[in-house]
Amino acid sequence: MLPLTNKYCSGCRAPIRNKECLNCSECTNTYDLDCGNVSIKRFQLMTPTHKLGWKCDECRCKQPKSDNTNTPARAEGLSARAAPAPFAESGGSNVTQRTKQKSDSSKNAAFVTEDSLRLILSEMIKTEIQSAVQESVSQSIKNCITTEFERIKKDLAMIKELKESVEFFSSEYDRMGTQLKATEEHVKN
Numbered sequence: 759m760l761p762l763t764n765k766y767c768s769g770c771r772a773p774i775r776n777k778e779c780l781n782c783s784e785c786t787n788t789y790d791l792d793c794g795n796v797s798i799k800r801f802q803l804m805t806p807t808h809k810l811g812w813k814c815d816e817c818r819c820k821q822p823k824s825d826n827t828n829t830p831a832r833a834e835g836l837s838a839r840a841a842p843a844p845f846a847e848s849g850g851s852n853v854t855q856r857t858k859q860k861s862d863s864s865k866n867a868a869f870v871t872e873d874s875l876r877l878i879l880s881e882m883i884k885t886e887i888q889s890a891v892q893e894s895v896s897q898s899i900k901n902c903i904t905t906e907f908e909r910i911k912k913d914l915a916m917i918k919e920l921k922e923s924v925e926f927f928s929s930e931y932d933r934m935g936t937q938l939k940a941t942e943e944h945v946k947n
């Protein structure tokens with residue numbers, strides 16, 4: 759079954775000529791892919807059975823739970839969007855229903871906030887403790903290193919002093935040695 763020519767899209771009223779289109783199995787209206795909300799990719803993947811059972815958005819909204827296997831996410835979104843419509847049309851009761859809806863949503867928001875607030879707080883406390891621990895650890899490590907470094911510096915200074923005095927004594931020893939030798943020579947002669 760090829761798309762019929764001389765047909766018009768029930769959505770945009772544009773003629774459908776040798777164009778991919780779908781016939782709604784419910785209202786028998788013909789839609790081009792744009793108005794039928796079917797991508798060309800999807801259309802190509804659809805089996806003939808799928809195409810025969812296809813329903814336009816409008817018909818799918820009328821019976822939300824019967825057959826939404828085609829595009830579940832879209833059907834859901836549509837029914838969610840379609841829901842507030844009766845409120846707008848219902849004139850006098852409009853206000854009360856709106857306020858009710860509003861308070862409901864704010865209650866809902868408060869519930870979510872309380873829950874997420876607890877999560878955020880515990881997360882914040884965790885982070886705070888972590889950073890505090892980290893800071894104190896790094897501080898004590900820094901202190902430790904500084905102290906250690908100071909000690910090593912002192913040790914080095916001491917070693918240097920010691921070396922200098924050793925050098926002094928050894929040169930003194932050498933000097934004494936030469937002096938002694940000279941004296942010995944002097945005594946022999």
Ligand SMILES: [Zn+2]
Nearest residue numbers: 767769770793
């Ligand atoms: Zn169209």
Ligand SMILES: [Zn+2]
Nearest residue numbers: 782785814817
């Ligand atoms: Zn339809």
